[in-house]
Amino acid sequence: xxxxxxxxxxxxxxxxxxxxxxxxxxxxxxxxxxxxxxxxxxxxxxxxxxxxxxxxxxxxxxxxxxxxxxxxxxxxxxxxxxxxxxxxxxxxxxxxxxxxxxxxxxxxxxxxxxxxxxxxxxxxxxxxxxxxxxxxxxxxxxxxxxxxxxxxxxxxxxxxxxxxxxxxxxxxxxxxxxxxxxxxxxxxxxxxxxxxxxxxxxxxxxxxxxxxxxxxxxxxxxxxxxxxxxxxxxxxxxxxxxxxxxxxxxxxxxxxxxxxxxxxxxxxxxxxxxxxxxxxxxxxxxxxxxxxxxxxxxxxxxxxxxxxxxxxxxxxxxxxxxxxxxxxxxxxxxxxxxxxxxxxxxxxxxxxxxxxxxxxxxxxxxxxxxxxxxxxxxxxxxxxxxxxxxxxxxxxxxxxxxxxxxxxxxxxxxxxxxxxxxxxxxx
Numbered sequence: 001x002x003x004x005x006x007x008x009x010x011x012x013x014x015x016x017x018x019x020x021x022x023x024x025x026x027x028x029x030x031x032x033x034x035x036x037x038x039x040x041x042x043x044x045x046x047x048x049x050x051x052x053x054x055x056x057x058x059x060x061x062x063x064x065x066x067x068x069x070x071x072x073x074x075x076x077x078x079x080x081x082x083x084x085x086x087x088x089x090x091x092x093x094x095x096x097x098x099x100x101x102x103x104x105x106x107x108x109x110x111x112x113x114x115x116x117x118x119x120x121x122x123x124x125x126x127x128x129x130x131x132x133x134x135x136x137x138x139x140x141x142x143x144x145x146x147x148x149x150x151x152x153x154x155x156x157x158x159x160x161x162x163x164x165x166x167x168x169x170x171x172x173x174x175x176x177x178x179x180x181x182x183x184x185x186x187x188x189x190x191x192x193x194x195x196x197x198x199x200x201x202x203x204x205x206x207x208x209x210x211x212x213x214x215x216x217x218x219x220x221x222x223x224x225x226x227x228x229x230x231x232x233x234x235x236x237x238x239x240x241x242x243x244x245x246x247x248x249x250x251x252x253x254x255x256x257x258x259x260x261x262x263x264x265x266x267x268x269x270x271x272x273x274x275x276x277x278x279x280x281x282x283x284x285x286x287x288x289x290x291x292x293x294x295x296x297x298x299x300x301x302x303x304x305x306x307x308x309x310x311x312x313x314x315x316x317x318x319x320x321x322x323x324x325x326x327x328x329x330x331x332x333x334x335x336x337x338x339x340x341x342x343x344x345x346x347x348x349x350x351x352x353x354x355x356x357x358x359x360x361x362x363x364x365x366x367x368x369x370x371x372x373x374x375x376x377x378x379x380x381x382x383x384x385x386x387x388x389x390x391x392x393x394x395x396x397x398x399x400x401x402x403x404x405x406x407x408x409x410x411x412x413x414x415x416x417x418x419x420x421x422x423x424x425x426x427x
Contacts, residue, residue, distance in 0.1 A: 003135055008127035008185050012074075012120055013139060015181035019078065020147040022174030023113055026085065028155035028261050029171060030106050033088070033164045035248030037099035041377060045245035045369010047106050049362045054110040070123040071185045077112040078179035084109050085172040089165040117144075126187055148268045156251070156261025226340075228401045229292060229333065232391045236326060237360040239384035240267075242368025243303075246377035253378055255312040266320035273320075274327025283332050289395065289404035291332065295325030296392035303385030307378045322385070336407045 004010045034043050084105055091097040120140065128136050158167050243250075244264070251260035283291060299322045306318035372380050395401040 003128070003132050003139070006128055006132070008187055009124070009132075009136060011181055011184050012123065012127065013143065015074070015178050016116070016120060016140060017143050017147060018174055018181060019113075019116060019178040020144055021151050022081070022171050022178065024148055024151035025155045025158070025167060025174065026109065026171040028152055028264065029159060029164055029167045030102065030109075031244075032156070032159050032248055032257060032260060034099060034102050034106070036164065037097070037102060041246045041249050041369045041372030041380075043099055043103065043369070044248055045242075045365045045367070045372065047103055048241055048245050048365020048369065050103065050107040051110055051362055051365070053107045054114045069187070070119050070126070071182060071187045073119050074116060074182040074185070075179050077115055078175045078182060081109055081112050082172040082175040082179065084112075085168050085175065088168045092165050123187060146272075149265055149272065152268060153258075153261040153265035156258035159261075160257050224340075225400055225404065226337070228395070228398060229288075232292065232296065232395065233333065234360045235387060235391050238364035238367070239387050241361040241364030242371070243381050243384045245365045245368035246372040246380045249372060249377035250307075250381055254315050259312065259316075262316055263319060266316045267323045270320040270323025271327035271330075274324040274329070275331050276327075277324070278328040278331035281328075283328060284335055284407040287404065287406055288332070288336065288410075289401045292329060292404075293392050293395045293402065295329050296388055296395070299323070299325045300385050300387075300389030300392060303388055304382050305385070307381035307385065322388075332407060336410060339407060340410050 004013075030047065031044055034047050035041070037043075087105060088097065088102065091101055124136050124140075155167070158170070162170075247260045247263055248257075251257055251263060302318045302322035306315045306322065309315055309318065368380050368384075371383070375383075
């Protein structure tokens with residue numbers, strides 16, 4: 001492909017793939033090790049809840065990325081993650097390994113990892129011409145999802161085959177190789193310069209402005225039809241995190257430790273398949289409300305059945321199918337927001353939406369892990385599917401959602417003036 005003739009882009013792309021391999025292997029290894037050491041889904045849920053701290057860092061990472069040269073940031077984060085990962089096998093060697101140590105290290109390692117993606121996105125305009133940016137972003141996204149599909153499943157197999165500590169060494173090696181690749185970058189200066197020569201806005205002021213923009217985005221969403229759809233997205237993120245929290249135990253129930261990776265791989269395949277099908281099926285031409293209702297009914301049924309069937313391959317297939325509507329509807333939701341949001345407010349509306357849905361995940365992890373101890377992992381997975389079905393029922397009895405028109409018939413007036421055609425009238 002012509003885009004790979006740009007040297008720095010090629011290095012960032014392949015460095016990202018290697019880094020994502022390390023991240024995929026690490027996320028599964030950490031989950032399984034925490035369950036093995038703690039012996040309870042509560043600890044895996046707690047580990048997921050602690051991921052709220054990396055999210056806070058990601059929230060504030062913009063000013064940091066502006067001030068630190070991208071090459072230096074990418075290299076240092078990779079080396080630091082590799083070093084932190086080596087603490088686990090070292091602690092095991094000297095008989096000092098505990099679930100507390102892994103729980104403390106997990107959010108710290110994740111914190112450094114969340115800086116990589118926005119840093120690379122910030123660097124893309126520096127290494128590609130404007131006409132290649134869309135393709136560059138698409139390749140980065142495909143690399144992320146493709147690595148997840150391949151290595152989430154492999155991580156579970158490797159955990160059983162070579163053991164957790166050898167897998168941590170493989171993780172550290174991946175991050176170390178990523179750092180070496182990023183060292184070859186020739187980006188000399190990626191910090192943003194003020195064209196007027198004025199001093200940059202202080203970080204507290206930036207955070208204050210961000211908060212104001214977020215509040216404005218929230219106000220717009222919660223006074224429009226978007227909120228009724230967003231509730232469902234938030235609930236989906238909540239139950240998804242709750243389900244993942246019990247995967248170490250649920251994997252054992254359906255076939256063995258390696259099935260934890262297979263379950264994560266199944267959700268990634270389903271989500272990616274849905275995202276690819278959305279433009280092919282031209283879902284923007286279908287009634288938005290009915291599509292969400294039918295999609296969530298299908299997802300909820302497959303999700304619930306996945307927890308109840310006694311055959312492992314059928315569980316994986318049903319769980320994969322459950323994620324196809326989520327992947328497709330995510331594309332439809334993004335398209336809808338892009339169409340109805342005023343151009344000068346699209347950033348804050350997207351920020352409000354992603355912030356709300358992101359907060360649901362840590363809460364879901366803690367809730368799912370705690371419920372797993374009380375009622376069992378299979379019951380948590382089944383209950384999550386039932387909750388998805390309840391969301392679809394809520395939309396079914398809500399006239400506004402039920403009669404939402406196709407995305408292609410919506411425009412900016414649909415949001416600002418709240419004029420949504422419903423059954424020949426407007427609401």
